[in-house]
Amino acid sequence: MRRSTVKWTVAAAVSALVLSGCASKEERAGASAQAGGAGWSAGSDTIKIGLIAPMTGPYSVLGILQENSIRVEMDRINQAGGVGGAKLELVIRDSALDPGKAVQAANELVGDGQVRMVVGPSLSAFYNAAKAIYEQNRKINCQPGVGTGDFSVLKYGFRSQDPNDIGVKKMMHYLHGQGVKSIGLVYEADDTGKAIDGYITASAKEYGITYLGYQQTRPDDQSHRPYVDKLKDAGAILVSSNASGAKTMAAADEAGYKGVMAGTSGLQNVTFLDAAGDLAIGSVFSAGNVQFNIRDHSTWKPGYKAHVETIVSKYGVVEGPKSGAKMPKGTAIAADCVTAFAAAAENAKSIDPDKLAGAMTALDIPDSATPSGNAIKPADHEFYHVDDIHIYRWDKDAEGWFITDVTPKS
Template structure:
């Protein structure tokens, strides 16, 4: 090697080192800037949020609504700095109503260190199958569409939905006040159906109401007429939160059922009104905060809820029933609550370490004025919501069309 060539190589090496040092300095400055904005560092550029739900199939509307709300909330939080300087990134996996796919997605997320929060799998049976994987993988997970089961034994799992026990309590209290003396259940014979029927029977008997029976439906049922006829003398029939609930409402209309149709928060879906038509007028459902569509001015809505819903409408529009004109937002606000609670807990813990995050989640307090759902979040035994967050609403039809009214205030 000549002296000239040697000098050139030394110069090139020096330039490369200088560029590397400058780049490193710039990268460090970027991290410092992100950290100072949030007050702490997540130690990574991106924290993934894994969403597992039915994006196709009969319940696709539920999965898409969750995705819409989670995206809106992630975008809002990223605009405010993300979590510990890291950007939140949504990763969606479709179960297509196949439990095996839910388990596969849970395994994928459990093995990915960049996933900080898992939302779902939606539906009780799917969550039950995935729960051991999420617990063993130490994945903080939040369940906005799991109404049955006990979360008090979970370490990393939280329920962000009104549990069936609270829904039933609210409805039973209302039925008793109205002088209704009996209630039956028409529901799928799965974990959710069995859990709901057991809860209705227990609380009805405790309140002095007669339990008229549990009619198990099948996914391939063309009609629920026979089930409704078997409960014709019941003062009320509790319907499924899933697609089968719409068939029960339609059957009640066909048979001229004279009692009340009642249910949990799934009955706020306009598919129930579409299926039953005018027979849905007067149907009751217990749910977390839900003034939509309502007849009151939006000025009366809680600010976090209103901001979230109006952004959903702006980006995704509304669901509108082609037969009835009934409207609902293309949103699942309680899924957005999961993201907000996770970021608040991580900020409180100043860490995305799952053990530190769940410790913070156990003591988090978020006002109902701030949450996308309009409900306060104060986890007790890993339940986001309490009895005070549950309301009884009624579908009503008048000259202005379909709307919901809160009853029993």
């Protein structure tokens, strides 16, 4: 195998975005579940949805991308009549990547009776500090930036991020099909790295892959060569999704490593490609539907295509200054939170939190009818499941970077 192979840096810690033409019966069912408000009343002219995200500082791109996608989906729903006749309105609180501010914002938004759902705060540690506030105050919340933790134990919390455990599981399935017999992990010594270590330990055995261990990196490492040398016989090395992972790839190239360089959903983002450069050619990553860098747009799922084209038209793209790689200036998994809220309210004909929570768990929106292109089936409070996860491979030619879907067929 050839070795020469936005995730926003913060997203690494997470882990890390108007149907047209003829629709099938399934698609029409999904679309009608999202349409607005006929036959019942929400009891007010406005329903507020809160967003807690870093809107300033070095990681403000995360909050901006979430805001853009949420606004695009809100506009679509409002143009269709709103929710129970009420228009959706976005209320934003800047967490500034400060856990204290995130908790303060959660307390503020749960105290606002017009706020019927809160999106965020992103990052597992921040959400862990806020989730009890939501539960105690019966506030529906949706999390597109939290990769770890058990949402099935919550009543009002739902996750629209692909959990890290299923991403690792899908990657093990792929590697097994490629004949890979062993894998190692090079990752930061943080909660995400430790969680991924546990996920590999559990799933590698299922696929007959030997786990050669977890090499914990340090922020002050000048080189990752010592870590790679300890894993030189591994058939695959799973790396971090930020500049640390790029450093691992550089060390593997220096060592002449010939195995597979792999990662989770953060490898989709242009900041990773800016850091890794051509070393990312041939690398593979697990993620939910991310078709933006698949050049054949006819393969894009209808809801995803409509959402992303609107994002690009309205807000543009993020382009890596070094790599030239592009991604839409929005994250559709945040928009899925709004899609699910509207569909649940329409089905329950209510915005009561208990009725909403019950209706959310009963949703079954097909992947053709969602902004992300992933099916929304949150019976266990998880929007997405292992069948929604793909394996993508990065490649580059004279026209620039592109991805190929190499997901195993079964």
